[in-house]
């Protein structure tokens with residue numbers, strides 16, 4: 001048994017002395033929030049890094065999602081995926097919008113574009129897909145449907161950071177993309193988030209909305225909320241950004257060790273690798289087929305837990321199975337069989353930059369040993 005618990009993730013901590021330099025400047029500037037110098041600098045450096053023109057920083061990803069829906073005045077029904085973190089659907093609920101769940105496709109576990117049209121009603125105003133595990137959705141098909149039916153597309157891109165599809169940033173698709181900079185994500189600002197948009201007017205509107213609707217000192221143009229990122233968060237983001245390429249590379253190494261080590265294990269499969277994507281490896285999900293593996297996912301989860309290795313079942317239960325959403329009649333017009341199967345089989349293994357490669361090897365051996373037991 002491991003003496004120290006191994007969690008599914010652990011944030012990267014840059015050298016404290018380096019962060020102190022940023023803090024000193026904040027102490028000199030005497031500005032803690034409301035769009036200070038670090039906030040401005042992080043917006044501009046993130047635009048550069050992500051290859052986009054407009055980004056608005058937020059205090060977290062959930063408020064960014066909620067505000068994105070406000071910014072585009074989304075109402076009625078929105079088509080979304082049940083295979084995600086609950087905040088995706090909660091953001092609809094907080095806007096009084098009815099979520100309509102559509103099944104996912106089996107390769108990447110993203111919303112199945114071929115099933116979207118059947119779920120569109122006269123009340124549908126938008127599609128809210130998620131780039132699950134950082135694998136991009138079928139953005140072309142989704143955009144085509146949106147254009148045909150006059151719908152907006154808002155991507156929950158909280159799993160992606162810096163990943164590209166055919167050399168184009170994944171967050172450049174759709175009307176808006178939402179990022180999370182929560183401590184557990186590939187790039188973090190303690191808590192934090194952002195909206196990526198594609199024109200100056202929209203950016204302005206989003207910036208009003210995240211600051212109570214203030215356009216200037218005496219003008220309130222909308223019922224805004226308080227969702228601003230502060231200077232300490234922004235400073236931490238600037239420091240993280242210097243390290244993030246190395247961190248993603250480290251994640252990639254861990255992912256390939258897992259893949260190599262578990263490839264031959266009967267009953268374990270991975271989600272597909274898209275050859276035109278440079279990935280950011282936020283999670284390492286495996287899928288355990290009980291009939292072939294000989295034990296079910298929960299048994300593997302419990303066994304590893306006994307060894308002090310804490311994996312996570314992302315995403316189980318499905319959002320549509322939580323009591324809040326289960327009661328929604330006709331919220332899933334088709335069946336959700338692909339999502340249900342994935343939710344029962346998925347297990348996310350520990351992956352983070354400081355995870356020792358010997359621990360990765362040990363986790364692989366433990367899984368192989370448990371199968372034979």
Ligand SMILES: *Cc1c(COP(=O)(O)O)cnc(C)c1O
Nearest residue numbers: 060061062085087088158180182
């Ligand atoms: C993390 C996450 C969120 C929420 O972001 P917070 O910054 O934690 O509020 C939303 N959607 C998905 C898919 C996420 O992974």
